[in-house]
Amino acid sequence: MNKLVLIAGGSALVYAGLALLMGVLPGIELSRTPAGPGVEPLTPLQAEGRDVYVANGCGYCHTQQVRPLPQDKIFGRASAPGDFAYQTPELLGSERTGPDLTNAGVRQPSTVWQFIHLYNPRAVVPESIMPAFDWMFKVVEQAPAGTTPVPLPKAYAPAKGVVVPAHQAEALVAYLLSLKQPALPDLATHDGGSATPGVSSASPAGAAVAS
């Protein structure tokens, strides 16, 4: 019996200690990371869009983390700890089958483009392999007052009627357009003024890697 207590109990105890050290304690400490300058919580509609993003597993192909590496500069400045203060669940992701979306709202600020792309990505990017999210749209005979139909190319438009976004698509696009990196003011001087607002490429970690 004693040996069993030693092996089962001992190893469970050691593991519990390590779980505390590597899981729980860093979690407690990092959960307190304050929001960076200009990092704002989402509006209710954007937050709803984030739920749509999670429910449909967008994060399995799109990361939301810009690394301090040269090849990531096209996606924005390197992500800083303060960027994630309001991001629960975290959506950093582990694969980049599609591009990083940290700055999607800066890169593609057009609502119309986002709707067409969501309805069928190949309508705007022929080589894209992103799924079509046409089920987030409705086909109606005539767009209701105050709604603009999605201007789809003929090859992708339904034979009859027009396409209007359903609520899910509206929320998701609101979320995608909200994805903009706030500039880090104290570092902006480093990279000689980035042309795109919110897209500055230098960070302390970036400089460390480059040197």
Place this chain on the structure above:
Amino acid sequence: MSQILGREGEHRAQASVFVAYTAAATLWLLFATAVGLVLAYKFGAPDFARGEFLTFGRLRPIHTNATLFGWASLALVGLAYYVTPRSCGSPLYSAKLAWIGLALFNVAAVAGTIALDLGYNAGSLEYREWPWPIRLILLAALAVTAWNLIGTIARRDTEDIYLSNWYIVGGVLWACIFSLVAILPWYQYGLGQVSVSGYYMHNAVGMWFTPLTLGMLYYALPKTLSRPIYSYALGVFAFWTNLVFYPIIGSHHFLFSPLPWWLQTTAIVFSVAMLVPVWGGSSNFLLTMRGRLRDLVHSYPLMFIFVGVIGYVVGSTQGTFEAFRSLQEVWHLTNFTVGHSHLTMYGFVNFAIWGGVYALLPLATGKAPGPLGLSLHFWMAVVGSFIYVISLSIGGTIQGLDWMRGAPFIQSVVDIQSYWVWRGVGGVLMFLSHIVFAWNVWRMCFGPSAEAAPLAAEGAAV
């Protein structure tokens, strides 16, 4: 006399537990890999099987969770329920608890699959996507299993506890702990959750699937070879080093992320340290097989185990190298990672499970599969997974190099296309091999060759 009958009844009860877990696991394997095939096909034909309930982002976590918690977990627990009583010389503590555990595992996996398909995804956090109430059911299944196995070991007829049970009981207890850590929400906000994700996703693999697989191998390999393990002490050494090093390496999934740099560096250092238990464990298995090449090529269970051990050492060593910052610069976030996860979960865990099932299930049921089924399964699985891993490793490298040379992003999607086709080819072979495996399991559990002794089966089946 009644004592003998009692023993007989216990063995029958244990065999039916083993059979039920293996059969359920096999169904999950077929389901999970069928979903995997649909996913692989979508890379080339993104408009195939479109719509809310078949969209890529919902099927992907269904594939991974069904593989991990439906197939691999059930298969390994089923094997543990055979290995632990046998190596302890004692009956299973409670067959009833084993059945309750089986029901809980399956309820969790079915409910989790349905939830994910309906869009109830708990944050796209890898391998813990099931909503938390469902993960509590999984935790209950693990707790029941731990209780049952500890109870069995407590009734052993020797003072010593055989090495297999160290790994098995350790693995089940650790799984209870990391599952709980992953569920509790209080320290999982923003970046805090990122660190927990890193911890959890690697511990789920290395503190659950790895120890249960190794524990099973420490029984199945000596049993099949009728020869003791090369070094018991080396196995104990690998046990403790795996326990101390593995929990620390999780953050290497988030290299170059905003997680503290020291946390990432610590993870890299211990990823290198992992070479100690990995090479210790795998050389222990290989040295046990040394000089028995002739037996190896004449025994499919041993061939499966051999591939599993090779998968363990190659996959884990690759993991160490992937953790280096210089190589992560190329491979991080590419399909290379998907190749790596299949090399380890498939090349190591799956092959070891199959070797264990083919070695031990016939001993429990007295029925054996035929040589045709065994060879078809083995060769299709080996060739299929080889094609799968090689194509994604090359394709992933090309993706990473495309990004580094600053090509437009879509170029990386175009350049990997043909490698995704090859991945699909490998995937088809793997899936076909699983159908054959299901046929073999059928023969081992319910097959007609009921009278055939396990060792005579080879001749009888032709």
